[in-house]
Amino acid sequence: MEFRYLPMTDADKQDMLNTIGVESTDALFSDIPEKVRFKGELNLKKPANEQQLKKELARLAKKNANLIEYSSFLGAGVYDHFIPSVVDHVISRSEFYTAYTPYQPEISQGELQAIFEFQTMISELTGMGVANSSMYDGGTALAEAVTLSAGQTKRKKVLVSKAVHPESRAVIHSYAKGPDLEIVEIDQHNGRTDLNQLADELDENTAGVVMQYPNFFGQIEPLNEVNDIIRTQKKTMFIVSSNPLALGYLTPPGEFGADIVVGDTQVFGIPAQFGGPHCGYFATTSKLMRKVPGRLVGQTTDEDGQRGFVLTLQAREQHIRRDKATSNICSNQALNALASSVAMSSIGKNGLKKMAELNMQKARYAKQQFEKAGFKVTADGQFFNEIVVGLDQDINEVNEKLLDKGIIGGYDLAQDYPELKGNMLVAVTEIRTKEEIDTFVNELGDIIHG
Numbered sequence: 001m002e003f004r005y006l007p008m009t010d011a012d013k014q015d016m017l018n019t020i021g022v023e024s025t026d027a028l029f030s031d032i033p034e035k036v037r038f039k040g041e042l043n044l045k046k047p048a049n050e051q052q053l054k055k056e057l058a059r060l061a062k063k064n065a066n067l068i069e070y071s072s073f074l075g076a077g078v079y080d081h082f083i084p085s086v087v088d089h090v091i092s093r094s095e096f097y098t099a100y101t102p103y104q105p106e107i108s109q110g111e112l113q114a115i116f117e118f119q120t121m122i123s124e125l126t127g128m129g130v131a132n133s134s135m136y137d138g139g140t141a142l143a144e145a146v147t148l149s150a151g152q153t154k155r156k157k158v159l160v161s162k163a164v165h166p167e168s169r170a171v172i173h174s175y176a177k178g179p180d181l182e183i184v185e186i187d188q189h190n191g192r193t194d195l196n197q198l199a200d201e202l203d204e205n206t207a208g209v210v211m212q213y214p215n216f217f218g219q220i221e222p223l224n225e226v227n228d229i230i231r232t233q234k235k236t237m238f239i240v241s242s243n244p245l246a247l248g249y250l251t252p253p254g255e256f257g258a259d260i261v262v263g264d265t266q267v268f269g270i271p272a273q274f275g276g277p278h279c280g281y282f283a284t285t286s287k288l289m290r291k292v293p294g295r296l297v298g299q300t301t302d303e304d305g306q307r308g309f310v311l312t313l314q315a316r317e318q319h320i321r322r323d324k325a326t327s328n329i330c331s332n333q334a335l336n337a338l339a340s341s342v343a344m345s346s347i348g349k350n351g352l353k354k355m356a357e358l359n360m361q362k363a364r365y366a367k368q369q370f371e372k373a374g375f376k377v378t379a380d381g382q383f384f385n386e387i388v389v390g391l392d393q394d395i396n397e398v399n400e401k402l403l404d405k406g407i408i409g410g411y412d413l414a415q416d417y418p419e420l421k422g423n424m425l426v427a428v429t430e431i432r433t434k435e436e437i438d439t440f441v442n443e444l445g446d447i448i449h450g
Contacts, residue, residue: 013025065403065408067080067271067272067408069406070403070406070407070408071406071407071408071432071436071439071440072272072407072408072427073407073408073409073410073426073427073428073432073440074408074409074410074411074427075218075385075386075410075411075425075426075427075429076165076216076386076410076411076425076427077138077165077167077216077264077266078266078272078275078278079266079267079272079385079427079429080272080427080429080431081245081267081268081355081429081430081431082355082430082431083269083270083271083343084269084342084343084346084347086342086346087269087339087342087343087346090338090339090342091335091338091339091342095110095111096110096111096114096335096338097335101331101332101334102115102297102311102334103311105308105309105310105311109308109309111334112297112309112310112311113309114334114337114338114341115133115134115297115309115334115337115338116297116298116299116309117341117345118131118133118134118281118337118338118340118341119131119132119133119296119297121341121344121345122244122265122281122283123283125244125247125248125252126242126244126247126252126253126254126258126261126281126283127251127252127253127254127255127258127261128252128253128254128258128261128283128284128285129254129283129284129285129286129287129289130283130284130285130286130288130289130292130296131281131282131283131284132281132282132283132292132293132294132295132296132332133294133295133296133297133332133334133337134265134279134280134281134294134332134333134334134336134337135262135279135280135281135282135293135294135329135332135333136277136278136280136329136331136332136333137264137266137276137277137278137279137280137333138165138168138241138262138263138264138266138278138280138281139165139167139168139170139171139264139280140171140280140329141241141262141263141264141280141281141282142164142168142171142172142210142239142241142262143168143171143172143174143175144175144262144282144293144327144329145208145210145239145260145262145282146158146160146172146175146176146181146207146208146210146239147175147176147179147181147327148260148288148291148292148293149207149208149237149239149259149260150179150181150207150208151179151291152207152237152288152291153207153208153235153236153237155205155206155207155235155236156179156180156181156182156205156207157181157182157184157203157205157206157207158172158176158181158182158183158184158206158207158208158209158210159184159185159186159198159201159202159206159208159209159210160172160183160184160185160186160209160210161185161186161188161193161198161210161211161212161215161221162185162186162187162188162193162417163188163191163192163193163211163212163215163216163217163219163221164210164211164212164215164216164241165212165216165241166216166415166416166417168212168241169185172210181207184201186198186201188215188217190378190380191215191217191218191219191378191379191380191381191388192215192217192219192221192381193211193215193221193226195222195225195226195229198226198229199229199232202229202230202232202233202236203233204233206233206236207235207236207237208236208237208238208239208259208260209226209229209230209236209237209238209239210239210240210241211223211226211238211239211240211241212240212241212242213240213241213242213243213246213250213253214242214243214246214250214383214384214385214386216425217378217383217386217388217425218363218379218383218384218385218386218387218388218425218427219379219381219382219383219384220250220381220382220383220384223240223253223256223257223258224256226238226256227256227257227258230257231257237259237260238256238257238258238259238260239258239259239260239261239262240253240256240258240260240261240262241261241262241263242261242262242263243263243264243267243384244263244264244265244267244268244281245267245268245352245355245356245359246356246359246384246385247356248352248353248355248356249353249356249357249360250356250384254283254285259284259285259288260282260283260284260288261283261284262280262281262282262283263280263281264278264279264280264281265278265279265280265281265336265337265340266278266279268339268340268343268344268347269339269340269341269342269343269344270336270339270340277333277336278333278336279333279336279337279339279340280333282294289313290313292313293327293329294327294329294332295311295313295332296311296312296313297309297310297311297312298310298311298312298313355430356384358430359384359385359428359429359430360383360384360385362385362428362429362430362432362437363383363384363385363386363387363427363428365428365434365437366387366426366428366432366437366440366441367379367387369437369438369441370387370389370441373441373442373444373445374445374449375389375390375391375441375444375445375448376389376390377389377390378390378423385427385428385429386425386426386427386428387425387426387428388413388420388423388424388425388426389410389423389424389426389444390422390423390424391422391423391424391444391448392422392448393422393447393448394422395409395410395412395413395414395422395423395424396412398424398444398447398448399412401447402440402443402444402447405439405443407439407440407443409424409426409444410424410425410426410427411424411425411427412424413425
């Protein structure tokens with residue numbers, strides 16, 4: 001057979017038309033006015049057989065810059081980290097990758113336990129009382145945190161730092177349209193949030209304050225100072241978006257008084273893979289447990305006293321009355337959450353701390369090398385694994401030249417911050433070697449200084 005996948009035969013088409021009582025396909029679309037119908041043929045390639053198609057796709061795939069052959073210094077929310085080989089072995093097991101939702105606990109104990117372990121590890125990393133079983137990604141988790149704060153406080157104003165990931169801020173603005181929330185963005189200076197402006201904008205109508213830790217520029221915001229400002233308003237909630245890998249070393253947001261901590265576990269066991277899919281996490285204080293979007297897995301015992309796991313809370317529209325639901329998201333990222341759980345378990349508590357330290361050490365080595373080479377680096381305060389390097393040239397053009405050298409350059413900040421035109425956000429993770437960092441700095445120097 002030339003084509004393995006046949007959508008339908010002519011006989012199938014005719015059977016369907018006969019079933020609905022229509023003579024032909026043209027008759028099926030007769031209600032659509034002639035003047036708006038497409039005339040002619042679509043500009044599509046002719047169908048190819050399977051062998052030809054595989055060759056064509058392989059040829060196209062070779063055009064991609066992969067992270068095996070290229071050294072990547074691109075971060076900005078998606079990072080190239082070490083992934084233990086055991087991750088793929090576990091998530092490739094059919095009982096995990098074919099499972100959707102563990103509605104029947106009596107036959108889903110493995111899946112439920114994996115999710116429970118994910119929740120437990122996220123709670124420990126963030127310093128929060130409870131975490132859900134995952135969300136689509138960090139951006140939607142953050143937007144859900146914003147709507148939760150508005151619903152909990154019955155207020156409409158939310159303050160969001162401009163040092164929060166631009167794409168996450170865009171998702172927040174989209175979410176805010178429905179409940180008609182007022183989103184006020186707080187400026188950043190030299191890579192950190194303007195706390196004076198934050199204090200000025202904070203008032204009795206503020207539902208929540210959103211910070212990122214480490215922030216989009218890689219810098220570590222003073223969450224204790226932010227919390228002191230927020231607590232001048234009793235009901236205002238403190239929302240923190242945080243890289244969970246950084247929490248292997250940094251003080252968790254829960255210890256700074258955060259009410260909600262969200263983020264993305266892409267840093268644990270999930271490849272960059274062209275920007276998705278990811279796995280968001282959502283952690284809160286115990287008193288907000290019933291307001292958490294998504295689902296929670298709980299540990300219990302059966303009638304024989306055996307340890308078991310069940311879906312404890314499912315505060316979604318398909319499970320409870322619509323006006324009681326906390327979110328209309330009707331899925332989660334259980335397979336990616338499993339990948340993150342396996343990665344965290346494999347790396348271990350001490351290994352995770354060491355991994356975070358390596359990110360910090362190598363980023364600081366890169367900063368030193370950039371400064372020695374005459375580049376301006378914006379990283380005045382404490383930072384994790386990202387720095388801003390001033391090049392005073394078009395970053396897209398620079399990245400094209402770097403690509404020819406086998407290097408994936410940093411993020412062009414002018415895309416989201418026009419005032420930072422000519423500045424590149426550079427990420428240095430634990431798998432970048434000294435030789436790769438030195439080569440990157442030298443190649444950039446050759447490009448910029450000719």
